[in-house]
Amino acid sequence: MDDIDRIMAVMEAAFDPQWGEAWTRRQVEGSLMMSSTHYRLLDAAGAEPVEDTDAAAFAMVRAAPGEEELLLIATKPELRGRGLGARMIALLAGDARARGADKLFLEMRENNPAVSLYQRQGFTPIGRRKGYYTAGDGTRIDAITFLKIL
Template identity: 40%
Template sequence: MSSAPQPREVILVTAGADDLDDVMSIMKQAFSPDFGEAWTRSQCAGILPMSGVVMMLARGGRGEALGFSLLRTVADEAELLLIGVIPHARRCGIGKALIDHFISHSTTWGATRLHLEVRDGNGAIAMYQLAGFKLAGRRRNYYRGNNGELFDALTLVRASREV
């Protein structure tokens, strides 16, 4: 008999360039190489100094890196650029904590519209919908799998303060 994943103790901390080893380790575990969705270390390092960019790291009770998010706020819009949770820590509330942080941080910084993009078929879509994100657009054949199969990208949006 299998049991549901148990909630984990998680602490969210603002991450910087010194945390890129942990972020890249999470990304390697969390993102399937089949779709080319992961960013490179240089892409992550390059965006960190930009205005409005925040990277968060989710650490477990022993300090282990379990997940991360990368977001950007510009004027009244915020975008969740990347989010990842290592496979054995999924469905334990870490992704939700990172999404909740994205929403509250963006609202605090004046964003009224939040958005993200996700590959059609990605299991995280249900989590985004539970957080109030709704389908706003579709980019046909945006992602190409290693086997040549094409996947749409879905644009999801929500108001910063849901009524």
């Protein structure tokens, strides 16, 4: 099992198809081919998974001078509420600082229940894109942009 297999297994379990937020394997592979895109995996204990061990969570970020953007973050549903998301964000923030970033951005749909995790981890809302996302039933939902100062 390679890391892209691990990412895809978590993504397929974690993202509700009604929102259309999951990426395809091709999108993940294409993004990771860029030197500015980085990822992390965690196992159920919050450590990096060893060879042939499933991932419980993953995240992907894109780096730019002085800042990074959290592109995707997910935890398998049965493992939510165990601190993996908070651990992942702390690791991503450390990685970003090590690469010279002092800001971490993310964008999410307005009704995403992960908002409480992001706010507990120091993200604050800084912008809104009206009707940016489209739900499976055609409903338009605003996107909220968040910033965490590192």
